[in-house]
Amino acid sequence: MKQNNLKSWYKSGAPGVWMSGGAVAIAVIMTLGLLTVIAIRGLGHFWPADVIEADYRIPGQEARVMLGEVVQIEEVPRARLAAAGMPVATEGGEFMTRxxxxxxxxxxxxxxxxxxxxEWLSDARxxxxxxxxxxxxxxxxxGYVVDVREGGEVVAEGDAAWMELQARIERVEELHTQLVRLEKKEIGRINHGMERLRLAQRKLQLENRLTAEAQAGLDAERAQLDADYAKLEARMVELYSAVNRDSVTLRASDGRETTVALGKVVRAYRPNAMGPLDKMGFYGAKLWEFVSDEPREANTEGGIFPAIFGTVLMVLIMAVIVTPFGVVAAVYLREYAKQGPLTRIIRIAVNNLAGVPSIVYGVFGLGFFVYVLGGSIDSLFFPESAPAPTFGTPGLMWASLTLAILTLPVVIVATEEGLARIPRAVREGSLALGATKAETLWKVVIPMASPxxxxxxxxxxxxxxxxxxxLMLVGVVKLAPSLPLNGNYPYLHLDQKIMHLGFHIYDVGFQSPNVEAARPLVYATALLLVVVIALLNLTAVYIRNHLREKYKALDH
Incomplete structure (x- = not known):
């Protein structure tokens, strides 16, 4: 009886259901676990950890004071420390703490x-x-604040120095914001205008149209730009002088004193004196800086906003390019092409393209898009820029086109499957009402296949x-703080190189000279990349669901 019940249970398909459900559950748990580890290791970096001060006494040496944040604690074999030349006693446990x-x-x-x-640290405080x-x-x-100075003269010391330091850092931050705006927007606008005039003059020379009148007009514009730049330069010198006016003197753990110009300081804080609410406010400020500011210190400090902006903009341009090409190709293969051996071969080729390694697309993009197509565009439309390339060099346009070619098979296959699910009766009904095949296709079939x-x-x-x-080959670089979208004509600079979150992770994780400082930012950037992809996908899912509800009635 039990054997018959077991056979019936197997024949009902229940084992397959349980195995499939278990596999899905394991996959979900592993994914959530991975994201949790990434979030803890990445987001924990921005929390203001307490700074300890302790006496460090290596056996046989004089004790010295250590000051810093505890980043990691691990146990290592005593023999390993001894092999590294450290004066470790042979007696004791097998492991020691590092x-x-x-x-x-x-x-x-x-x-x-x-x-x-x-074990050699004592009297931690x-x-x-x-x-x-x-x-x-x-x-x-x-370290410890000794005094605050203005123009080299001490203005506050002792307990009063901390409040004075905070007030002057706030002042310097406002001046630094003005300085960045001046350098990037105002001076950037003038530099862009000077380059535009240089190219205009060169173009007139190549076309033998550089008359005295044209030269005079160019010189007048250049003189106006030079006058504007002289005013901005004077303002910039004034700001630099004001930014670097104040300084702070600190005493390190070994007793040495160092003077730091406040123009080089982002913020000063005392984590050991912070309460929970203060630390939460600090944590929020650091997170906002991470997603809204530019990188510094070889990408191991500051924010990653240029990488976020470059990633989103490139994906949007890619989507605008790949969608019409993929839809048109799928419509032709499904609705117009004769279903024979040639069409089947094309479909096989499209499916195989989806499995080509991405680096192959990068090499193709570099060879065809950048050198052939970009070089031809330069020779036809930008001869005045030679020998400096305009589009004949990696940039945003070629990165987006390369990704469009890479993802084109996915769009074609999905669209074809959607077109194949449209009932034949819908097409016949439209034709019976007097619509042409093209009208049926663009007003009935494609809207229904839009999900x-x-x-x-x-x-x-x-x-x-x-x-x-x-992307490493066709337009993404380590550092490009200047965004490809700005107020200078033509506003969207498709020839400009960009930063990308994926490449930023690679660069920080494997090319950084300061590995320990870069490690938590790798986790934080990876988590942010997942969030950006999720938001882009959720936006597309929302649009798909809206279209599905809109055309649901036509399916019945």
Whole structure:
């Protein structure tokens, strides 16, 4: 009886259902676990950790004071430390504790991080007066505030120095904002205008149309730009002088004092004196800086807004290019092409293209789009720029086109499947009412297949946003803080190089000279890339669901 019940259970298909459900559950749990690990390791980096001060005594050496944040704690075999030349006693347990401290003060100690043996640390304490300076260059500085100076003269010291430091940092930050706006917008506009005049003059020379009147007009515009630049330069010198007027003197853990110009300081804070609400406010400010600011310190500090902007803009341009081409190709193959051996071969080729390694598309994009197509565009439309290339060099346009070619098979296949699901009766009914085949196709069939097209676009966006290998060849670079969309004509600069979140992860994780400082940013950027892809996909899913509801009635 039991055997018959078991056979019936197997024949009912229940084992397959349970196995499929279990596999899906395991996949979901693994995905959520991975995202959780990435979130904890990445987002935890922005929390203001307490700074400890402790005496560090290596056996046989004089004790010294260590000051820094505890980043990592691990147990290592005692024999491993002994093999590294450290004076470790043979007696004791098999393992000893090793701690990674972020000590900062790179100009004094040579490195931001230092490994220490936990058992040799003693009298650990967390004084509230320990100050952390987050700088635009050279990383953090850890120490005690000695005094604040203006033009080299001491204006505050002791307990009053901390409040004076905060007020002057706020002043410097406002001046720095004005300076950045001046350099990027105003001076950038003038530089763009000077380059435009240079190219206009060169073009007139090549066409033998550089008359005295034309030269006079160009000279008048150039003189006006020079006059504007002289005013901006004077303002810039004034701002630089004001920014670098104030400084702060700090005493490091070894007693040495260092003077830091406040123009190089982003913020100063005392994590040991912060309460929970203060730390949460600081955490929110750091997160906002991460998603809205530009990178600094070889991409290991600051924000990644140019990479976010470049990723989203490139994916949007790719979507605008790939969707019409993919839809038109699918419509031809399904509705117009004769269904024979040639059409089947084309479909096989399209399916095979989806499995081609992405780096192959990158090489194709570099060889055809950049060198052939871009070089031809330069010779035809931008001869005045020679020998400097305009479109004959990697840039936003070629990166988007390469991704469009890479994701084209996905859109074609998804659209074809959507067209194949449209009932034949719908087509015949439209034709019977007097509509032409083209009217039936564009007003009935394609709208009903639009959810499938959006599904193809979702898959294309998901793949394109995470690609790195081809983009390294066709337009993505390590640092491009100038956005390709600005107020200078033609506003959207398709020839400009961009930053990308995927390439930023690769660069920070594998090319950074400061590995320990870069590691948490790899996790944070990876999490942000997942969030960006999810938001792009959710937007497409919303549009698809809206279209599905709109044309649902036509399916019945």
């Amino acid at each position: 701690e990674l401290l972020k000590v900062g003060n790179r100009e004094l100690f040579g490195a931001d991080f230092s490994w220490v043996v936990g 967390a004084p509230a007066e320990i100050t952390v300076l987050e700088r635009r260059e050279w990383g953090n500085f850890y 499938a097209m959006m599904t193809g676009l979702i898959l294309a966006v998901a793949r394109a946003a995470g690609e790195v290998a081809p």
